[in-house]
Amino acid sequence: MTIEVNLQQGVLVLTLARPEKKNALSQQMYRQLVSALEQAQADPQVRVVLFQGSNDCFSAGNDLADFLGGGALNAEHPTVQFLQKLATFPKPMVAAVSGLAIGIGTTMLLHCDLVYACSPCRFQLPFTQLGLCPEAGSSLLLPQLIGLQRASAMLLLSEAVSAEQALQMGMVTELVEQAALLEYALNKAIKLAALPADAVQTARALMRQPASVSTAIQAELQQFERLLAGPDCQQAVRLFLQKK
Incomplete structure (x- = not known):
């Protein structure tokens, strides 16, 4: 199982659990995420979704070898389905981010309402280094969030951003001690879930x-x-x- 699903006090916790690959997302994981979000949308008991990785890594991005074997990027592609679900999901989404947040590991955060991170985090969008362009709506959402010049440094030059920089730019809601991060984010999500x-x-x-x-x-x-x-x-x- 590469996505762990756990419901706690109105919060559906989705844990990226592929540590041997630094939580790089495979097509199987995208399918699991889409299925979990569809169920969360339909279930009135689920009021908030929380994305998290491990204490030392959120996600290293796409599993490139797996992604390249996934076929055309059409409506049937698991990655495309996940991105569309992120963009249209009606309930609040929270993220707890530790360690690496690369590629989709950063762009998916642009769809979250609250993002909690810790100091060792590194956010990076290496699309142009791979001969690619932005995805997940980041070409629109990132400039809106942090401004065109800063977004250009990230999306064109692929420059990494520290947790402190991400906080200052507005990409992160709050910085938390690494050891307390997952519990802190969960408590915030539970607080949100308790509201009407x-x-x-x-x-x-x-x-x-x-x-x-x-x-x-x-x-x-x-x-x-x-x-x-x-x-x-x-x-x-x-x-x-x-x-x-």
């Missing part, structure tokens, strides 16, 4: 929609009004007023 699911997913969708400020305000008001009348908000308001 509809409100969290609505807020997430609003933040991710491409829109002008005026259309964002209109979309927010529409959803705000819907949630205001919902049971989660009504209960929260009652409890607040009782405390007052």
